Amino acid sequence: MPHMWLNNKVAVPFDELVPDWWSTYNSLKQELWRYKNKPYGIKRLQKGGNGRKLLIDFDSLDREIQEAIGDPRKCDHILERYYKVLPQTVEYFQNFKRGDNYLHAHEQEQYIVNASVMLGLIDLEKDRMQARIVAKGSTRGIGKTLWVDALSFNDTLKAKYNVTHNLPSNEKRFREAYKAYKGFGNYTIIKDPEGRARKNASKVDAMVLEVLNGLFVNKHKPTASEIARTYESFLMGYAEVYNTNTGELYDPKQFPRLSEGTIRRWLAKWENKIATHKKRSGNRQQYIAQFNPYGQMDLPKKAGSIISIDDRNPPFWYAPQKRMWFYIGIDVASGCITTFVYGKTKEGIIQDFYRQMVRFHAHYNVGMPIELECESSLNSSFKDTFLREGQMFRHVNIHANSAQSKIIERRFGAMRYEVEKKAPGWIARPFAKSESNQAGPGKTKIIPYEELVAARLSEIEDWNNAPHHDEPGMSRFEYWLENQHEDTNPINYKAILPHLGYKTATSCSRGYITLQGRRRAIAENGKILTGDALIEKMRQIEGKKVDVYWLDDMQGGVLKAMAYIGDRFICEVMEMPRFNRAKAEQTPDQKAAIELQSRYAKTVIGYAQKTAKSIETIGFTDLTPKPSRKFKIDGLKRYEANEDFTEVEVLGDIHEDDQEIIYNQEDDSAGARNWQDSFLK
Numbered sequence: 001m002p003h004m005w006l007n008n009k010v011a012v013p014f015d016e017l018v019p020d021w022w023s024t025y026n027s028l029k030q031e032l033w034r035y036k037n038k039p040y041g042i043k044r045l046q047k048g049g050n051g052r053k054l055l056i057d058f059d060s061l062d063r064e065i066q067e068a069i070g071d072p073r074k075c076d077h078i079l080e081r082y083y084k085v086l087p088q089t090v091e092y093f094q095n096f097k098r099g100d101n102y103l104h105a106h107e108q109e110q111y112i113v114n115a116s117v118m119l120g121l122i123d124l125e126k127d128r129m130q131a132r133i134v135a136k137g138s139t140r141g142i143g144k145t146l147w148v149d150a151l152s153f154n155d156t157l158k159a160k161y162n163v164t165h166n167l168p169s170n171e172k173r174f175r176e177a178y179k180a181y182k183g184f185g186n187y188t189i190i191k192d193p194e195g196r197a198r199k200n201a202s203k204v205d206a207m208v209l210e211v212l213n214g215l216f217v218n219k220h221k222p223t224a225s226e227i228a229r230t231y232e233s234f235l236m237g238y239a240e241v242y243n244t245n246t247g248e249l250y251d252p253k254q255f256p257r258l259s260e261g262t263i264r265r266w267l268a269k270w271e272n273k274i275a276t277h278k279k280r281s282g283n284r285q286q287y288i289a290q291f292n293p294y295g296q297m298d299l300p301k302k303a304g305s306i307i308s309i310d311d312r313n314p315p316f317w318y319a320p321q322k323r324m325w326f327y328i329g330i331d332v333a334s335g336c337i338t339t340f341v342y343g344k345t346k347e348g349i350i351q352d353f354y355r356q357m358v359r360f361h362a363h364y365n366v367g368m369p370i371e372l373e374c375e376s377s378l379n380s381s382f383k384d385t386f387l388r389e390g391q392m393f394r395h396v397n398i399h400a401n402s403a404q405s406k407i408i409e410r411r412f413g414a415m416r417y418e419v420e421k422k423a424p425g426w427i428a429r430p431f432a433k434s435e436s437n438q439a440g441p442g443k444t445k446i447i448p449y450e451e452l453v454a455a456r457l458s459e460i461e462d463w464n465n466a467p468h469h470d471e472p473g474m475s476r477f478e479y480w481l482e483n484q485h486e487d488t489n490p491i492n493y494k495a496i497l498p499h500l501g502y503k504t505a506t507s508c509s510r511g512y513i514t515l516q517g518r519r520r521a522i523a524e525n526g527k528i529l530t531g532d533a534l535i536e537k538m539r540q541i542e543g544k545k546v547d548v549y550w551l552d553d554m555q556g557g558v559l560k561a562m563a564y565i566g567d568r569f570i571c572e573v574m575e576m577p578r579f580n581r582a583k584a585e586q587t588p589d590q591k592a593a594i595e596l597q598s599r600y601a602k603t604v605i606g607y608a609q610k611t612a613k614s615i616e617t618i619g620f621t622d623l624t625p626k627p628s629r630k631f632k633i634d635g636l637k638r639y640e641a642n643e644d645f646t647e648v649e650v651l652g653d654i655h656e657d658d659q660e661i662i663y664n665q666e667d668d669s670a671g672a673r674n675w676q677d678s679f680l681k
Contacts, residue, residue, distance in 0.1 A: 002058055002072050004158035010058035010072055011045050017056060021065055032056075073159035079149055080156060082120035089115050092186045099195035110166060111189045117153065117165045118181045118189070121146050147174045203256040204266050211241055211250060216267055217279040224267050228260035284401050294404060300333040301470075302485035307331055307338065307369040308408035309353070311346065311378065314420060314456050315427040318344075318449040326456065327353040327378075330408050331369065334480035336464050342453060350378040354386070355500050355551060358491060363554045364481065367488030371395040373406050382499070391495040419459050425452075493551075493560045494569055501549035501562075508541040508563075511604050513573050515548050515561055521600060522563075523574040530599045535607050537571045548573055576600070 005011040014028055022028040035041025042061060048054030058066060093108045093115070103111070125146055132139050154164045168174040180188040187193060204212075211234075215227050222230070233239040235252045242249045266272060274291050281287040300306055309329040318324055327349050329339035339357040343349050361368055372393040379387060379398055386392045399405040417437060420426055425447045428439035447455070464477040471479055504515055511534070512519035521528045522537045529537060541563065550561035550573070561573040577593035580586050586594070 002069055004072060004155060005045055005055070008073070008159075008162060009045060011055040012058050012061065012069065014048065014054040014056060016069055017061075017065070020068075028054075035060075072155050077149070077153050077156040079117070079120050079124060079153040080160075082123045083116055083153070083157075084120070085112060085116045086119065089119070089186065093190075096186075096190065096193075098190070098193060101195075103190070107190075109163070111186070113157070113161075113163050114165045114167055114189050115181075115186050117150060117157075117167060118178065121150060121178065122182060124149065143175055143178075144171065146178065147171050150174065203258060204262070207250075208255055208258070209266065209272065211255070212263060212266060213272055213276055214243070215241070216276050221280050224264040225260060227267065228258075228263045231255075231258065231263060285404075288402055289404060299407075301483070303331050303334045303336070303480040303483045304367065304369050304485040304488040305333055306371040306373060307357075308406050308411075309339070309372065309374045310406055310408045310412070311349070311375075312412050314452070315416060315429075316420075316423070316425045316452055316456075317427065317444055317446050318452050319446065324449065324452060324456075325349060328408070328412075329353070329357060330411050331480050332407055334476050334483065335411065335469060336476040336480035337460050338480065340460060342456070344449070346378070350382075351500060354392070354496075358496065358500070358551060359554050359559060362491060362559055366481075366484050367490050368392060368492075370485060370488060371397070373397040373399065373408075375402075375406065376400045385499045386496040391492060392489075394489055415459070415463065419463065423455060423459075491560075493562060497549040497551060497560065497562050498564065498567075501551045501560075504548045504550065505545065506548055507545045508538070508543065511538060511542070511600065512576075513541075513546065513548065513563060515550065515573055516558065518575060520561070520573045521576045523572040526572070526574075528574055528576065528596060528600065529571070530596075530603050534600070534603045538604070541565070541570050546570065 002010050002012045002016065014025060018025050018028055022031065031042055032044050035043065043057040044054060045057050046052060046055040058069075058071065061069075089112055090108075093103060093111045096103055125142060128142050128145070129139055132142070150165070150167055151169060157164050168177050177188065192198075212227060212231065215230055216222065216224075230239060234241045234250075235255060235257060237252060240249060241252075267276070277287060277291070307329050309327070311325060311327045313323040313325060316323065322344075324342060324344055325346050326340060326342045327346075328337055330336070331338050339353060339360055341349055341352045341356050343352075358368075370393065372387070372395070374397070376398045383396070383398060387396050387398070389396050397405075421437075425445035427444055428437060430439075432438045465475045468474050468476050468479040474482070506514050508522075512521060514520070522534060522541070523529055524533065524537070544565065546563045546565055548561050548563050551559045553559035558575065563570045563573050577589070577596060579590035579593045579597075
C-alpha cells in the first residue's frame with residue numbers, strides 16, 4: 001500500500017508496481033536508472049537492499065498508475081468529521097508544568113494531537129451508540145471499532161495535517177488510555193506528569209546534596225575534584241562526615257557512589273552555586289555582579305530629584321602608593337557635580353561633604369535634593385540624625401556595599417576613562433579587560449599634591465560645563481540650575497545644624513548674642529524679631545548661657561546660626577544690619593537698618609517702661625511684738641513713742657439729722673449732697 005513519506009511525499013513499494021505495471025523488478029530498475037538524472041520521469045525515494053524495500057515516489061508515476069493505486073493524501077476517514085483542535089486543549093498543554101518546568105514544544109504538539117483524537121473518538125462513540133440504539137442493535141464491539149479507527153486515522157493525519165498520534169496500538173492498552181481520558185481528561189495524555197521518573201533515576205537526592213554542598217563551603221575553598229576524593233574516602237570508610245550544627249554522623253551505606261563528573265556537574269548547578277559561592281566568596285561586589293538581578297529604571301528628568309554620592313580615589317599618585325580622596329555628589333538628572341570635597345584621608349571628609357552640599361544649594365538659592373542614594377560605610381552612622389528621612393532629604397537609600405546600585409559608579413567610570421585617562425600620571429587598573437585601558441610602558445609618574453588638586457578641580461569644572469546628554473544645547477550645570485524639581489526640600493537648618501554645624505558657647509546680653517566677636521540679634525524664620533515676639537524670646541534667653549550652632553557660607557561668612565539651650569531650640573541668630581554714622585552717606589537700605597535697630601531697641605526700652613508703670617506702691621507695717629526695753633543707759637535721751645492711746649469715738653447709725661440738707665451759698669441747687677455721701681460712699 002502506498003504510505004506517507006517525508007515532506008508530504010507518498011512512497012509506493014515496488015511490489016505494488018511489479019508485475020501490474022512493470023513485468024519484472026529489473027525492468028523497473030532500468031526505468032529508474034534511465035530517468036535518474038533527468039528532471040522528469042519515475043524517481044525513487046529509497047534504495048532496496050539489507051531488508052529495505054525499494055520505494056518509488058508516487059508523484060513521479062504516470063497519472064494512470066496514480067489513479068489505479070490511489071493517493072493516500074486524498075483519503076476520507078470517518079474521524080475526519082470529528083477531529084478538531086480546540087483552543088482550550090492547546091492552552092492546557094501550553095500552560096502545563098511537569099514539576100517546575102513547562103512541557104517541551106514537541107511534547108505539547110504530540111499531546112495536542114492525541115487529545116484531539118481522543119475527543120473525536122468520544123464524539124464518534126456517542127453517534128455510533130445512538131445509531132445502534134435507534135436501529136435496536138447491540139452496542140457491543142464499539143470499543144474495538146474505535147481502536148481500529150484510531151489506528152487507521154494516522155494515515156489521514158499524516159496526509160492532511162502532517163502529524164500522527166502515538167496512542168497505544170495495543171487494543172487493551174488503547175482501551176485503558178481511552179477510559180482514563182474519558183474520566184480524567186487531558187492530564188492522562190501526559191507521560192509522567194509529576195516528573196517522578198527523572199527524580200527516581202537520579203542518584204543525587206537531598207541528603208547527598210546536603211553533604212556535597214556542606215563539604216564545598218569549607219574555609220579552604222576546596223575544588224570539585226577535592227570534594228570527589230573526600231566523598232570517595234567517606235564511602236570507603238576512611239573518613240567520617242558529620243553535621244557540625246546537629247552533630248549527626250552520616251552513614252556511608254546510605255549514600256550512592258558518584259563519579260567526579262557527576263559531583264562537578266551538581267556543584268556547578270546554579271541552584272547550588274548561588275548558595276555555596278555566597279559563603280565561599282570574599283568579594284561581595286563580584287558575587288552581586290554574578291548572581292543578584294538588577295533593577296531596570298529610567299533616569300529622572302528633573303534636577304534635584306535624586307543625588308547620588310560616593311567616595312573615590314582619582315587614579316594618580318601624589319606620593320609613592322599614595323592617592324588623594326574625593327567625596328562627590330552628582331545630580332542624576334543633569335549629571336552635574338554639585339558637591340565635592342577632597343583630602344589626603346577620609347577622616348572627617350563625610351561631614352565636610354554634607355556641609356558643602358548645604359553651602360552649595362544655599363548659594364544658588366535652590367532646595368536640597370528630594371532623594372539621596374549613598375553607601376553605608378560612611379553614612380550609616382548618620383541614619384538616625386540628619387540622614388533620617390524627612391530631616392535633610394525626603395527619601396534616603398543607603399546601600400550596603402553594593403556598587404552597582406549607585407548610578408554615580410557609572411559616572412566615575414566615564415570620568416576615569418573619558419577625562420582622567422588623558423592626564424599625565426594616570427594609573428590603569430591592574431586587571432583591566434580592554435587593552436586600551438591597560439597600563440602603558442614606563443613607571444607611574446608622581447604628581448605633586450597641589451598640582452593634583454588643581455588638575456582634578458579643573459576636570460570637575462570642565463565636566464559641569466560639558467553638554468547635557470539629553471539637551472546638548474545646555475551644559476550640565478545650566479540644566480541643573482534651570483530644571484529644578486518644583487518639590488525640592490527647603491534647607492532644614494534646625495535638623496542639620498546640631499549635627500553638622502560648628503558649636504560656639506556664648507550668652508545673651510541686652511538682647512544681643514555674641515558670635516565671632518559680633519553682637520547679633522534674635523531672629524526667627526529669617527527675620528529679626530521686634531515687639532512681643534522679641535520680648536517672648538528674651539524671657540527665655542536673656543542673661544543665660546546658650547550654644548550657637550552655625551555654618552559658614554561659600555565666602556566664609558555665617559550662613560545660618562541657631563541658638564539652643566541644651567537640646568531645645570530657642571531662636572535664630574542674625575547679624576543686625578549696620579548703617580553709616582554720617583547721614584550724608586546713608587543709603588536707603590541703611591535707613592531701613594536705622595529703623596529696624598530703633599524698633600529693636602525701643603521694644604526693650606518700651607517693655608521696661610510699661611512694666612515699671614504697672615508696678616503699684618505697697619506699704620508695709622511691722623506688727624511683730626517688741627520686747628520691753630529694760631536696759632537703759634543713764635543720761636542717754638532718745639525718742640520713745642507714747643504708748644497711751646485715747647480710744648476713738650465710734651459713730652452710731654445714721655441719724656435723721658444727718659440727712660438734713662446743708663445750704664451751700666455757692667451752689668444752692670436742690671441736688672446738693674450731704675457729707676456722708678461725699679466721704680462715706
